[in-house]
Amino acid sequence: MSTDDKRRLALEKSMKEHNYEESALLEILHRAQEIYGYLDKELLMDIAQSLHLPPSHVFGVATFYSYFKLKRPGQHVITGCLGTACYVKGVDEIMRAIEKEYNIKRGESTPDGKLSLLVTRCIGACAMAPAIVVDDEMIAKATKEVVLQKIKEVLGGDKPESR
Amino acid sequence: MGDAIVTLKIDGVEVHVPEGTMILKAAKDNGIIIPTLCNLEGLTPYGGCRLCLVEISGSPKLFAACITPVSSGMEVTTQSEKLKEYRKMAVQLLLAEKSHVCSVCVANDHCELQSLANELGVDHTMFERNFTKEEIDSTHDFLVIDRNRCILCTRCIRVCDEIEGVHTLDLRMRGKDAQIIMDLDNKWVNSCSCTSCRKCAKVCPVGAIYIEGEPVGHTKHKEIAEFITERRQRKCK
Amino acid sequence: MEATSLNLADIQKIAEQEVDFERAYKYRINVCCSSGCVPLGALKVLKAFEDAVKELGVEKECKVARTGCPGTCAVGPAVMIEPGDYLYQNVTPEKAREIVRDHVVLGLPVKEMLYKNEAFYKKQQRLVLRNAGKIDPQRIQDYIAMGGYSAIVKCLATMTPQGVIYEVSTSGLRGRGGAGFPTGQKWGLVARAHSKPKYIVANLDEGDPGVFANRTLAEADPHAILEGMLIAAYAIGAEKGYLYIRSEYPLAIQTLQKAIAQARSISLLGDNILETGFKFDVELRFGAGAFVAGEETAILASVEGRRAMPRPRPPYPANSGLWGKPTLIQNVETLANIPLIIQNGGVWFSKIGTPRCTGTKCFSLTGKTKNPGLIEVPMGITLREVVFDIGGGVPEGRKFKAVLVGGPSGGCLPDTLLELPVDYDSLTRVGAIMGSGGIVVLDDKSCMVDTAKFFTEFCVDESCGRCTPCRAGLIRIKEIFDGITQGDARVEDITTLEKAGVYIRDASLCGLGQTAPNPVLTTLRYFKDEYLEHIQDKKCRAGKCFKNKEEEV
Ligand SMILES: Cc1cc2nc3c(=O)[nH]c(=O)nc-3n(C[C@H](O)[C@H](O)[C@H](O)COP(=O)(O)O)c2cc1C
Ligand code: SF4
Ligand code: SF4
Ligand code: SF4
Ligand code: FES
Ligand code: FES
Ligand code: FES
Numbered sequence: 001m002s003t004d005d006k007r008r009l010a011l012e013k014s015m016k017e018h019n020y021e022e023s024a025l026l027e028i029l030h031r032a033q034e035i036y037g038y039l040d041k042e043l044l045m046d047i048a049q050s051l052h053l054p055p056s057h058v059f060g061v062a063t064f065y066s067y068f069k070l071k072r073p074g075q076h077v078i079t080g081c082l083g084t085a086c087y088v089k090g091v092d093e094i095m096r097a098i099e100k101e102y103n104i105k106r107g108e109s110t111p112d113g114k115l116s117l118l119v120t121r122c123i124g125a126c127a128m129a130p131a132i133v134v135d136d137e138m139i140a141k142a143t144k145e146v147v148l149q150k151i152k153e154v155l156g157g158d159k160p161e162s163r
Numbered sequence: 164m165g166d167a168i169v170t171l172k173i174d175g176v177e178v179h180v181p182e183g184t185m186i187l188k189a190a191k192d193n194g195i196i197i198p199t200l201c202n203l204e205g206l207t208p209y210g211g212c213r214l215c216l217v218e219i220s221g222s223p224k225l226f227a228a229c230i231t232p233v234s235s236g237m238e239v240t241t242q243s244e245k246l247k248e249y250r251k252m253a254v255q256l257l258l259a260e261k262s263h264v265c266s267v268c269v270a271n272d273h274c275e276l277q278s279l280a281n282e283l284g285v286d287h288t289m290f291e292r293n294f295t296k297e298e299i300d301s302t303h304d305f306l307v308i309d310r311n312r313c314i315l316c317t318r319c320i321r322v323c324d325e326i327e328g329v330h331t332l333d334l335r336m337r338g339k340d341a342q343i344i345m346d347l348d349n350k351w352v353n354s355c356s357c358t359s360c361r362k363c364a365k366v367c368p369v370g371a372i373y374i375e376g377e378p379v380g381h382t383k384h385k386e387i388a389e390f391i392t393e394r395r396q397r398k399c400k
Numbered sequence: 401m402e403a404t405s406l407n408l409a410d411i412q413k414i415a416e417q418e419v420d421f422e423r424a425y426k427y428r429i430n431v432c433c434s435s436g437c438v439p440l441g442a443l444k445v446l447k448a449f450e451d452a453v454k455e456l457g458v459e460k461e462c463k464v465a466r467t468g469c470p471g472t473c474a475v476g477p478a479v480m481i482e483p484g485d486y487l488y489q490n491v492t493p494e495k496a497r498e499i500v501r502d503h504v505v506l507g508l509p510v511k512e513m514l515y516k517n518e519a520f521y522k523k524q525q526r527l528v529l530r531n532a533g534k535i536d537p538q539r540i541q542d543y544i545a546m547g548g549y550s551a552i553v554k555c556l557a558t559m560t561p562q563g564v565i566y567e568v569s570t571s572g573l574r575g576r577g578g579a580g581f582p583t584g585q586k587w588g589l590v591a592r593a594h595s596k597p598k599y600i601v602a603n604l605d606e607g608d609p610g611v612f613a614n615r616t617l618a619e620a621d622p623h624a625i626l627e628g629m630l631i632a633a634y635a636i637g638a639e640k641g642y643l644y645i646r647s648e649y650p651l652a653i654q655t656l657q658k659a660i661a662q663a664r665s666i667s668l669l670g671d672n673i674l675e676t677g678f679k680f681d682v683e684l685r686f687g688a689g690a691f692v693a694g695e696e697t698a699i700l701a702s703v704e705g706r707r708a709m710p711r712p713r714p715p716y717p718a719n720s721g722l723w724g725k726p727t728l729i730q731n732v733e734t735l736a737n738i739p740l741i742i743q744n745g746g747v748w749f750s751k752i753g754t755p756r757c758t759g760t761k762c763f764s765l766t767g768k769t770k771n772p773g774l775i776e777v778p779m780g781i782t783l784r785e786v787v788f789d790i791g792g793g794v795p796e797g798r799k800f801k802a803v804l805v806g807g808p809s810g811g812c813l814p815d816t817l818l819e820l821p822v823d824y825d826s827l828t829r830v831g832a833i834m835g836s837g838g839i840v841v842l843d844d845k846s847c848m849v850d851t852a853k854f855f856t857e858f859c860v861d862e863s864c865g866r867c868t869p870c871r872a873g874l875i876r877i878k879e880i881f882d883g884i885t886q887g888d889a890r891v892e893d894i895t896t897l898e899k900a901g902v903y904i905r906d907a908s909l910c911g912l913g914q915t916a917p918n919p920v921l922t923t924l925r926y927f928k929d930e931y932l933e934h935i936q937d938k939k940c941r942a943g944k945c946f947k948n949k950e951e952e953v
Contacts, residue, residue, distance in 0.1 A: 025705035030647065030686055041347045048347075054324075054356065055346040056333035057706075063335045064707040064864075065688030067647055083609030084808065084840050085766035087854055121691070121858065122609035123648050124435050124616075126764055127473035127772040138439040210712040211866045213907045225906055230712040252903045256872040289896055290876040315865060334707070337690070338863035339875045 007035045015050050022051055025061055029068055038069040074109040074116030076154050078147075079133040083122030091130035095119070097144045098151065114155065171237040186239055187215055187228035197241050198250055198279055200257075200368055201316035202229040206325055209317055214253050214279065217241045225249070247283065254280050255288040262294045262311040263369075270370030273380045276314060277369075297342070302352035305375045306364060310342055313371040319343060319363035331357040343371075405667045407675040408553050411544060414666075418545035427462040427504050429453070430480040430533055431491075434619045435612075435651050436473035441492070445477045448493035452500040462504045465542075468620020470533030471524075472515055474772040480533055487515040519789050520771050525752070525778045527760050528736045532620035532774075537655050540662040543623040549668060551742035552630045556676045559742075564635040565591060568738065570746030572758035577603055577694070577731030578806075578835050579911070580757070580824035586728065589718035590636040593726035600641035601699055601722065601729045602629055602682075607646065607691035608807030609858065611838035613762040614732050616774045618645070618652040621736065622659035626682060628735025630668070631742060633680040636728055641680065642703050643732075646687040656684060691808075691862040694836075695910050696729045698864065709864045710910035731836065733762055753779030757823035767804070767840035770795045777822070784818040787841055798843040802927070804851070806835030808858045809915030811922035812848060831922040833915055847942035848927040849934050852919045853881035859916035869904040870913030876900060877920060884931065885945035887938045894931055898924060 014031040018024030028047060033039055039062055048058040062068045080086075080095045095117075099105060102115060109116040125131040128140035134150045167182040173190050180189040185208065190197050200212035210230040217228045220238040228241070240246075257263075257276060265271050279285075297310040317334070320343070324330040331354055335344045345354040364372045364382050374382050406414075422428070431446040449464045472478050475489035479499070486509050488499060495513060502508045526532070535542035543549070555564055569584025590598060602625060606614040618625060629641045645653055660682055663669045671679050685703050692698050693708035700721050702708040721727020737759060741749045750758045757779040763786070766772045770792030777786060787793070787803055794800045802812045805822075811832030813820070820826050824834050842851065856878045865871045877900055883889040901917035901924075908914045924931065933939050940946060 021705075023703070023705040026686065026688060026702065027705075030688065044347055054330035054333070056331060056344055056356075059344060059347045060333040060335055061705070061707055064337050064709075065690050065693075067687075067689035081609075084804070084838065084854075085610040085764075085772075088610075088767045088840055088842065088846060088851075120648065120689070121607070121861075122611070124606075124612040125439065126610050126612055126766040127436055127774070128440070128476075129766060129772075140436075140439045208712070209866070210909055211868065213868050213909070216907060227712065227909070232714065249903055249907055252873075252900070253868045253907070256868055256876065259876060260872040289899070291879060293875075314868075315871070334865070336865075337692075337707070338865045338871055339860060341865035341871070 010035050011047075012050075015047075020051050022053055025051060025053065025058065026065075029062055033068060038072050040070065040072075071109075072113065073118075075114050076135050076151075077116045077118060077133075078135075078151060079118045079120050079123075080106075081121070081123050081125070081129070081131045081133075082119045083126060083129075085122070085126030086130040089129040091132070091142070094130060094132060094142060094144050094147055097148060101148060102151075115151075169233050169235045171233050171235065171239065173239045174241055180233055182233075184233050185229055186217060186226070186231050186233055186237075189233050190228065190239070190241060195241060197228050198282070199229060200275060200279070200314065201318065203318050203322075203366055206318065206321040206366075209321070212253065212257075212314070212316055214250055216246060216249055218243060218246065250279075251283050251285050254283055254285045255290060257314050258285070259288045259290040259292045261313065262296075268312065268370040269373050270312075270379045270383075273383050274370060275368035300351050301375065302350045303354075303357075304352075304359070305377075306351060306359065306361065306372065307375050308343065308351065308372050310371065312369050313343055314369055315341055315343075316368060318366040318368065319372055322362045322366045327358060327360050327362050329356045329358055332363060405672070405675060408557050410666075411549050411553050411674070414541060415544045415547070415550070418541045422463075422545060425461055425463040427458075428482040429462060429464045429500075429504075430467040430470075430482065431464065432469050432476060432478040432480075432533060433466045434469035434473075434616060435649070436469060436616075437476035437478060438651070440476045442477040444493045445479065445491050445496055448496035449479070449500065452497040453504070455497075456500055456505055458500065458504050462500070465536045466538065467535060468532045468537050469616045469774060471529070471616075471774040471776075472520065472771070473774065475515060478515070478533070481509075482534070484509075488513045489515040517771055517792065519792065520773070520775075523777065523781065523785055523789050524775050525760050526776045527740055527752070528617065528624070528733055528762055529620065529774070529776045530740075531624065532616065535621065537620055537622055538658050540623060540659065540666065540668075543621065547743065548623050548739070549627055551739035552627055552634070552668070553674070554742055555631055555634050556674060556678060561591065561635045561637065564631060564742065567741055567746040568635070571737075571741045571749035572746075572756075573734065573737055573741065573749065574757065574824065575731055576733035576737075576761065576837070578833060580834060583730070583734055586718065586730075587632065587635050589716075590638075590726050590728045593719050595725055596637075597640065597725055598636055598638040599722045599725060599727040600629055600632055600636070600638045601703060601727060602641060602643040602732050602735055603694060603696075603699060603729060604643060604645040604649075604652070604732045605687050605691075605694035605699065606649075606836060607687075607694045607862070608836050608838050609691075610764070610766055610840055611807055611836055612764045613774055613837045615649050615652050616764075617733060617736060617762065618649070619655050622652075622656045623663065624736040624739060625656075625732045626659060626663055626669070628730075628732075628738040629682060630673075630680055631738045632728060632730065632735065634678060636726075638728065639679050639681070641682045642685045642722075643682055644685045644687060644693075644699055644703060646689075648687075648689070653684065653686070660684070690864075691858075692864045692910070692912050695912060697910070699729060700727065707864075709866050710912070712909060733837070754821065754823055756825060761822070761834070761837060763837045763839045765791050765839050765841070768794050768798065768843040768846070769841040779823045780821045782819050782821055783813065786822065786839060787818065791841060794841060794843045798845060800841070801844050801846060802842045802848065802851075804838070804840040804842065804919075806833040806915075806918070807838045808855045808862075809833065809912065809918050810835050810838070811918050812842070812851060812926065813922065814926040817926075831918055831925060833918065845942050847940050847944040848923045848930045849881070849884055849940070850942070850944045852923040853878065853885060855919040856881060856916070859912065863912060863916075864910075867907075867909040867913060869907040870909070870916065873900055873904045874913075874916055877904075877917070884934050885940070887934075887946050889935045891932070891935055893935065894924065894928070
């Protein structure tokens with residue numbers, strides 16, 4: 001079975017578990033994002049048809065919540081917390097340093113898809129603000145130097161293409 | 164809705180209406196007109212535009228007349244300095260939000276926002292105006308959407324869903340980024356669900372959805388409400 | 401654990417067994433493995449303690465437990481050794497062995513590593529967080545041994561639903577999610593609603609950026625929330641509950657999933673709870689990054705799988721909530737108070753805090769404070785006590801400037817208001833709100849204009865877009881702030897800010913818009929001189945503003 005079929009099967013299973021109920025749309029979008037990494041239009045149409053929902057409704061829900069990604073994220077994802085505690089502790093400066101270093105803006109990816117810089121609002125690590133997540137690993141009490149070093153490490157030498 | 168009749172006062176006038184009636188309707192049935200934008204009789208009230216705000220004695224808060232049901236002994240004020248200020252503010256904010264240039268708009272002279280601005284005497288906005296540059300979608304045979312004029316009242320969404328029953332339209336994103344979309348944010352011509360019924364163009368209070376080549380004054384005839392009510396009743400039978 | 405059907409008396413038996421089992425141990429090492437400490441290496445510390453206990457041959461008298469957060473997150477990984485509640489800070493795997501050797505084997509606590517700040521706990525009163533950092537949240541027996549689930553047993557065995565509501569009303573408990581609505585009254589409304597089925601939605605959306613109180617509670621003591629839901633369900637006659645949690649909290653989600661599974665396995669959730677015929681089950685629902693989804697009508701839309709747009713009230717959720725059925729929406733901290741009220745009585749609870757605001761409140765204390773962390777204080781404590789006694793004041797010798805209470809829609813309060821008691825009504829009077837429990841301390845390096853701008857930006861991003869004031873108004877406020885902080889503003893802009901702020905507050909449909917101008921209005925009220933300085937002298941005394949432009953040029 002191809003990976004595509006396997007993924008589709010996993011999604012189907014999840015929809016079946018929820019009896020194809022309309023109200024399970026959010027759970028299913030969560031699951032779909034887990035399986036596919038992001039939600040493209042084809043996938044959303046598939047979900048709309050399976051749950052018998054108008055496509056515009058599904059698109060509306062998927063874009064209302066900022067957790068759902070409609071574009072393929074970069075290979076490496078950096079997420080800066082822009083919650084109050086982190087802001088007060090100067091996360092903005094770290095973000096600006098990353099933006100400058102990799103010539104990338106918040107919410108964007110480098111053209112070669114190597115690196116994405118995302119923002120979130122509070123990941124609950126406020127007592128150790130500022131917090132920055134580099135590929136699933138959280139850096140607490142982050143500083144510019146530590147974060148830039150860490151990004152360099154995960155990128156493993158090759159500097160992503162800048163625009 | 165019960166059969167019980169409720170007595171209340173609107174602008175000092177005693178009115179009697181069935182229980183469950185919204186203040187807006189109670190007022191209208193008694194000849195008192197409250198400004199509105201998002202409300203349209205026959206569609207589920209939305210409570211979004213906040214033009215219909217009224218005061219109710221005994222409460223420091225303001226209430227949207229289109230979504231607040233009457234209750235016995237209520238005393239409603241629909242006109243006051245503060246309310247006028249607030250209505251002007253809402254119109255100013257809507258004008259400042261997108262590119263509203265009446266002189267070049269298809270709906271010039273047939274626009275509910277424009278006539279409200281005139282009625283309330285809004286001749287300038289205290290905010291920097293924001294001229295949006297959304298692409299106009301005129302791919303459909305005759306329906307056009309210009310999102311630069313949309314005030315997000317969602318009348319089109321509601322009429323498409325509740326009356327036409329196809330739910331082609333919805334909103335994408337949220338807050339300031341919210342926009343009307345067709346299906347999966349497709350171009351209109353590619354919509355797989357639209358029946359081209361024109362209802363959305365009929366209910367749009369401004370010049371955001373219109374019919375190409377048809378004078379807007381013709382599209383937006385005054386009897387939309389009756390039209391909808393009639394469709395509703397037909398559906399029920 | 402296998403699914404077994406227990407009855408009311410069995411809970412007591414489990415508790416007794418567990419207490420006996422615990423008694424065999426002389427020491428108990430509680431390693432905080434909550435979200436704060438894990439990134440600092442808590443899991444390695446846990447392993448090091450387990451190894452050290454074995455190597456030093458004290459595993460029979462010393463238990464190592466994986467627990468939730470004791471509140472001192474800034475100095476994590478934190479480890480507490482019982483008896484005596486010795487709290488060790490910044491523990492590393494290397495230090496673990498030393499601690500076991502000295503403290504457990506020799507009986508000599510390692511003084512240098514102890515958390516020294518006594519004041520941190522002294523003014524706190526930990527009721528909701530009674531078990532936090534002391535029990536293993538992944539073991540239901542731990543909770544039961546602490547008297548857990550005895551309250552629902554008491555309800556089922558001896559109390560009528562009306563009796564339960566009466567106790568909750570007597571306690572004076574008010575909702576901890578922000579608005580402070582009397583909980584007993586809300587239960588009464590839902591209980592009296594005619595239609596069926598009825599639902600409960602437990603609110604763990606905690607969208608306020610900079611607040612982690614609910615998350616910490618869920619990670620430390622998930623069963624307290626579940627027991628609260630059970631009691632509420634019994635009182636109002638609900639059969640199904642949804643626990644809505646943000647997806648940004650993976651560890652809390654795991655902990656709750658496990659807790660629900662364990663509760664089901666011993667028939668504390670399910671079709672025939674403790675063989676009494678009472679039926680209730682809980683399902684988790686996940687948020688997806690929308691602050692407004694915490695609003696009570698928006699959370700309903702979200703649970704139903706729709707866009708989280710608040711809708712007008714009436715109808716109130718108590719009459720028409722999920723799928724048009726009566727629904728009780730309650731914050732998880734509110735729910736965690738319930739078992740205590742049932743165990744000790746409403747009268748007992750009503751004596752804690754102030755007469756109008758009873759009980760305690762959890763706050764996450766962050767920003768420029770010496771002791772950031774999670775605290776629980778009696779209502780009516782003053783801001784000064786929180787900021788200076790518990791928080792230890794401002795670090796690095798800087799000067800206190802303001803305290804932000806209530807998250808992004810709270811208020812910025814100056815030092816002249818430090819004597820203000822922390823309760824719903826006092827905070828509202830000065831333009832702030834209780835919110836879901838965030839206190840952020842600002843020092844003289846923070847710019848008040850920049851702070852107000854930051855919060856406005858947050859609300860612009862989080863507005864659902866339904867109503868004009870909030871959607872079309874906040875963005876204009878933000879633009880004016882951009883002007884002020886970049887040297888492109890006029891004094892009249894202050895009037896525009898004020899006017900627009902008041903309008904948005906009064907005219908918005910839901911709580912988000914109604915409270916979003918609070919930071920703007922409070923900073924204008926208490927720090928107007930800073931605005932004028934920015935506009936007239938193009939000067940920012942904190943050195944924050946007028947930067948972006950230069951950089952871009
Ligand atoms: C914009 C907005 C966000 C909210 N977010 C939360 C939240 O994250 N958690 C919460 O418990 N209540 C939140 N609330 C309050 C809820 O609407 C509701 O009042 C509360 O959950 C009721 O529970 P309680 O009575 O136990 O406080 C929010 C309200 C608003 C207006
Ligand atoms: S033309 Fe009719 S079906 Fe098509 S979008 Fe408009 S209302 Fe909906
Ligand atoms: S297109 Fe017209 S009807 Fe639809 S939301 Fe915009 S203004 Fe309202
Ligand atoms: S106040 Fe803001 S969040 Fe609330 S309904 Fe209006 S637009 Fe939506
Ligand atoms: S504000 Fe950044 S983790 Fe909470
Ligand atoms: S008409 Fe009432 S809010 Fe728009
Ligand atoms: S998370 Fe470990 S002390 Fe708070």
